[in-house]
Amino acid sequence: MSLKPFYINDCMSWLHPGSSQRGVILCSPIGLEDLVMHRFVRRLACDIAAAGMPTLRFDYRGTGDSAGSETDPDTVQAWLTSVRRAVEWLREETGVKQVVLVGFRVGGLLAAHVAAQLGDIAALVLVGPVVSGSAYVREAKALRSLVAQSSGATTADAASADDEGRGGLNVAGFQLSRATLKDLEHLDLRMLTRSPAPRIFLLGRSSSPADRRLGEYLRTLGAEVSVGILPGFASMQWNSSLAVLPRDAFAELVRWLKVDAPPGRARFTRTAANRLLSSEWREEPVQFGPDSRLFAVHCTPRHSVPRSTLLIVNHGLNRHIGWARTYVTLARRLAAQGVATLRMDIAGVGDSATAPGRPEQQLYARESVADIKAALDWLHQHGCKEITLLGHSAGAHLSFHAAVADKRVTGLALINLSRFVSDPMEPSDYGKRPTFRSTGWYWSKMVSLDVWRRLASGRVHAISIAETIAGRLLRRAGLRLMSILGRESGAEVSHTQIITQFRRLSERGTKVLLLYSIGDEALDELALYCGRGGRRLANLRNVHLQTIDDTDHNLTSRRSRELYFAILERHIGLGRHIPSIPQRPAAAARLSASAY
Amino acid sequence: MDMRDISSQIRRIVVEYGRLAIASEELTDHADLYAAGMTSHAGVNVLVALESELDLEFPDSMLRRGVFGSIASIRAAIEKLIQAPMATDIAGCERGISSLSRPGVH
Numbered sequence: 001m002s003l004k005p006f007y008i009n010d011c012m013s014w015l016h017p018g019s020s021q022r023g024v025i026l027c028s029p030i031g032l033e034d035l036v037m038h039r040f041v042r043r044l045a046c047d048i049a050a051a052g053m054p055t056l057r058f059d060y061r062g063t064g065d066s067a068g069s070e071t072d073p074d075t076v077q078a079w080l081t082s083v084r085r086a087v088e089w090l091r092e093e094t095g096v097k098q099v100v101l102v103g104f105r106v107g108g109l110l111a112a113h114v115a116a117q118l119g120d121i122a123a124l125v126l127v128g129p130v131v132s133g134s135a136y137v138r139e140a141k142a143l144r145s146l147v148a149q150s151s152g153a154t155t156a157d158a159a160s161a162d163d164e165g166r167g168g169l170n171v172a173g174f175q176l177s178r179a180t181l182k183d184l185e186h187l188d189l190r191m192l193t194r195s196p197a198p199r200i201f202l203l204g205r206s207s208s209p210a211d212r213r214l215g216e217y218l219r220t221l222g223a224e225v226s227v228g229i230l231p232g233f234a235s236m237q238w239n240s241s242l243a244v245l246p247r248d249a250f251a252e253l254v255r256w257l258k259v260d261a262p263p264g265r266a267r268f269t270r271t272a273a274n275r276l277l278s279s280e281w282r283e284e285p286v287q288f289g290p291d292s293r294l295f296a297v298h299c300t301p302r303h304s305v306p307r308s309t310l311l312i313v314n315h316g317l318n319r320h321i322g323w324a325r326t327y328v329t330l331a332r333r334l335a336a337q338g339v340a341t342l343r344m345d346i347a348g349v350g351d352s353a354t355a356p357g358r359p360e361q362q363l364y365a366r367e368s369v370a371d372i373k374a375a376l377d378w379l380h381q382h383g384c385k386e387i388t389l390l391g392h393s394a395g396a397h398l399s400f401h402a403a404v405a406d407k408r409v410t411g412l413a414l415i416n417l418s419r420f421v422s423d424p425m426e427p428s429d430y431g432k433r434p435t436f437r438s439t440g441w442y443w444s445k446m447v448s449l450d451v452w453r454r455l456a457s458g459r460v461h462a463i464s465i466a467e468t469i470a471g472r473l474l475r476r477a478g479l480r481l482m483s484i485l486g487r488e489s490g491a492e493v494s495h496t497q498i499i500t501q502f503r504r505l506s507e508r509g510t511k512v513l514l515l516y517s518i519g520d521e522a523l524d525e526l527a528l529y530c531g532r533g534g535r536r537l538a539n540l541r542n543v544h545l546q547t548i549d550d551t552d553h554n555l556t557s558r559r560s561r562e563l564y565f566a567i568l569e570r571h572i573g574l575g576r577h578i579p580s581i582p583q584r585p586a587a588a589a590r591l592s593a594s595a596y
Numbered sequence: 597m598d599m600r601d602i603s604s605q606i607r608r609i610v611v612e613y614g615r616l617a618i619a620s621e622e623l624t625d626h627a628d629l630y631a632a633g634m635t636s637h638a639g640v641n642v643l644v645a646l647e648s649e650l651d652l653e654f655p656d657s658m659l660r661r662g663v664f665g666s667i668a669s670i671r672a673a674i675e676k677l678i679q680a681p682m683a684t685d686i687a688g689c690e691r692g693i694s695s696l697s698r699p700g701v702h
Contacts, residue, residue: 138656138659142640143636208645209648209649209651210647210648234641237637238635238637
């Protein structure tokens with residue numbers, strides 16, 4: 001893997017090399033869209049670079065692996081400055097004669113405003129254009145409202161209530177402060193008084209009148225405007241795991257970008273910083289494993305030798321920053337307390353390359369356990385001896401099996417472990433479908449008049465839920481039968497094997513934390529293999545189970561995240577007390593963010 | 597604005613952006629779109645497409661799940677917008693239907 005990330009103005013940046021004198025900068029979307037669309041941004045960067053144009057992508061300040069937080073003051077200005085610095089860096093460090101900006105969603109809005117200010121951007125591409133900051137905020141508000149009012153059995157956003165009181169907006173844990181909302185409203189492509197670039201490509205979700213009107217307006221400013229359609233954009237925007245890569249649309253875009261690119265060779269001096277420093281921690285991108293294809297960020301205490309290390313595995317298909325940037329926040333918080341972290345991407349997810357012959361974005365694959373082993377190798381080579389492995393959902397599945405297989409793991413934290421055993425008979429997109437609540441949760445809700453009302457109106461997906469529960473009962477019956485018959489078939493593993501693996505961890509002295517959201521379907525998996533409430537694990541030393549109520553699968557709300565961090569810190573030997581954080585009203589908190 | 601035309605446009609947009617699990621011919625005006633498979637995210641895409649194609653803006657007070665629950669409820673919301681063209685006529689409205697009062701509405 002030839003790419004080596006670095007920091008421009010404290011922003012994590014990746015340069016995909018190319019030899020052309022035309023350089024391209026990709027400006028990501030923000031928030032949930034950034035998490036979901038990262039896969040496509042990365043892929044497009046590879047495609048553009050493969051066509052010869054050096055391509056830079058980066059995380060804005062306060063997002064991704066960059067410095068700062070989305071709640072810092074002047075966030076929108078910081079995003080605009082990040083784009084400006086990227087343009088300056090690409091010109092100065094590669095010597096390209098022309099710079100093209102490609103902005104996804106709000107990234108396009110930011111790119112257009114910077115381009116209009118600079119006046120020397122060769123071309124601009126708006127992917128899924130956001131006409132104005134106000135339009136974006138309205139979409140975010142609508143999503144929050146629709147999600148929050150959906151059935152507690154499917155998708156909802158717990159965090160919204162956290163920020164409402166302060167006049168901000170919170171969608172899926174991504175916070176927009178009141179000031180950020182206000183500043184966003186000042187960005188409007190229809191208010192530009194000069195064209196951001198002589199050539200503009202609008203790659204929209206459809207041939208919508210809004211995009212047409214935007215194109216007409218930009219033409220009145222003197223731009224040559226081309227329009228394309230990105231098939232399946234809605235899936236790209238909300239669910240990258242189910243979206244198909246728009247190869248044809250990207251190929252058309254790359255051809256457009258290449259038109260009249262000036263000949264000559266760009267140089268690569270690569271003088272940017274390779275680490276990020278704060279007063280309490282330092283971060284460094286790390287590449288390891290076969291062909292250095294695996295990627296992680298190593299966060300260490302700034303002024304002390306780490307007392308231990310937390311190795312963090314992807315939460316589902318979310319890149320290493322975690323759902324709602326949880327792992328960045330956690331890493332920096334732990335480093336301030338003397339604990340190092342390595343937040344990694346398994347192969348084919350986030351910024352780790354796909355292994356040859358393996359599909360992209362694969363969950364529950366045995367090969368991914370080898371990726372974790374490669375991370376353990378790297379940590380050992382760098383002197384880390386006390387290592388706790390942290391995984392959430394599918395990441396917990398991989399972490400469990402990696403810990404069982406590797407004695408170097410001295411601690412284990414499994415959050416809403418979705419599956420103890422991967423079953424090759426299950427569809428390959430298992431784990432990419434919406435998650436459901438636990439069977440117990442549904443039974444408890446059967447006494448609720450409101451649920452019967454919603455069933456009658458069809459607002460609860462009765463058939464899907466019934467199928468899910470029936471499937472669970474069948475699996476439970478099958479496992480019982482296997483244990484009675486004393487044999488196993490195929491890849492199925494009996495509960496005795498899982499208990500044996502826990503016992504092995506316990507006897508080895510590996511401290512295990514099992515943390516669950518009350519009502520999450522992961523509790524059914526626990527009941528299936530370890531007895532209801534994990535009763536078969538009760539006598540094992542070093543194995544602890546805790547639950548958090550009033551939260552979703554992803555632990556999105558600020559309250560549940562604080563509890564999660566506190567429980568984890570106690571597990572790894574930091575802090576002694578779990579803070580007492582009051583519950584919010586239940587109506588505001590019934591959440592499961594799994595369908596994102 | 598002809599409501600018959602609008603009804604057919606709503607239907608077309610719902611079918612195109614709602615990602616429903618049922619065939620369009622089975623979709624009645626009162627069918628529950630969420631029960632028919634429309635996710636919250638698809639609901640936002642329906643909203644954006646409605647605003648774009650009908651050149652209107654739903655006020656914040658209308659950004660509710662129920663408003664986008666069926667073709668009939670969407671139509672009722674749009675009728676309400678047309679009958680109350682001033683933002684102040686709609687309780688809780690922050691920006692109102694500014695675009696409806698602009699020339700060139702279609």
